[in-house]
Amino acid sequence: DSGVTQTPKHLITATGQRVTLRCSPRSGDLSVYWYQQSLDQGLQFLIQYYNGEERAKGNILERFSAQQFPDLHSELNLSSLELGDSALYFCASSPGLAESTDTQYFGPGTRLTVL
Amino acid sequence: QQPVQSPQAVILREGEDAVINCSSSKALYSVHWYRQKHGEAPVFLMILLKGGEQKGHEKISASFNEKKQQSSLYLTASQLSYSGTYFCGTERIQGAQKLVFGQGTRLTINP
Numbered sequence: 001d002s003g004v005t006q007t008p009k010h011l012i013t014a015t016g017q018r019v020t021l022r023c024s025p026r027s028g029d030l031s032v033y034w035y036q037q038s039l040d041q042g043l044q045f046l047i048q049y050y051n052g053e054e055r056a057k058g059n060i061l062e063r064f065s066a067q068q069f070p071d072l073h074s075e076l077n078l079s080s081l082e083l084g085d086s087a088l089y090f091c092a093s094s095p096g097l098a099e100s101t102d103t104q105y106f107g108p109g110t111r112l113t114v115l
Numbered sequence: 116q117q118p119v120q121s122p123q124a125v126i127l128r129e130g131e132d133a134v135i136n137c138s139s140s141k142a143l144y145s146v147h148w149y150r151q152k153h154g155e156a157p158v159f160l161m162i163l164l165k166g167g168e169q170k171g172h173e174k175i176s177a178s179f180n181e182k183k184q185q186s187s188l189y190l191t192a193s194q195l196s197y198s199g200t201y202f203c204g205t206e207r208i209q210g211a212q213k214l215v216f217g218q219g220t221r222l223t224i225n226p
Contacts, residue, residue, distance in 0.1 A: 002156065033214075042117075043157070043202060043216040056213040090156060101145045101164060101206060104214065106156040 004107035023091030031096030120217035137203030146186040
């Protein structure tokens with residue numbers, strides 16, 4: 001158990017819908033990262049937040065957005081869902097110390113299925 | 116740019132050794148190794164930093180060749196529990212914290 005929690009564990013929805021995935025980082029960690037893992041794309045970095053501010057952006061679609069709240073939990077919002085958005089979405093957290101290389105600890109993931 | 120892992124898959128018998136490589140065309144600051152079992156979260160194994168020493172963890176160790184921008188993960192006397200997909204994540208700049216992962220190497224250990 002990494003200490004990172006994600007809800008829900010599974011999500012089944014229809015094309016065109018909007019969903020919200022939630023992540024609570026390990027106690028004391030300030031950075032939260034979101035990754036998408038699909039069969040043909042591997043682990044793709046989406047976005048990072050540090051202490052409430054967006055810090056780095058990866059291959060995140062405009063239909064996707066994220067935020068980190070004052071209590072440091074984060075939410076990933078996916079809208080206008082398409083079949084190709086079906087994937088495992090992981091959240092990871094790290095202490096987020098500036099200018100250092102942190103270990104990222106991954107949560108159990110949310111499996112999103114778009115029908 | 117995504118690092119390239121080799122081999123893509125390997126099948127071993129319990130007790131055999133394996134080497135997994137991770138290569139980048141760009142200069143790297145750090146390489147992070149993870150193991151993931153099917154349907155589960157990636158589990159952190161170790162980090163190798165530019166200028167750092169070879170790391171070890173029980174029978175799993177790794178090295179980082181800065182000149183070649185290549186890291187290798189060594190699994191010796193493999194156990195059934197070592198089965199899974201191994202990913203390397205690379206960081207190009209110190210503190211960037213944004214990892215770019217390779218496509219993974221699937222390791223199967225048979226009794």
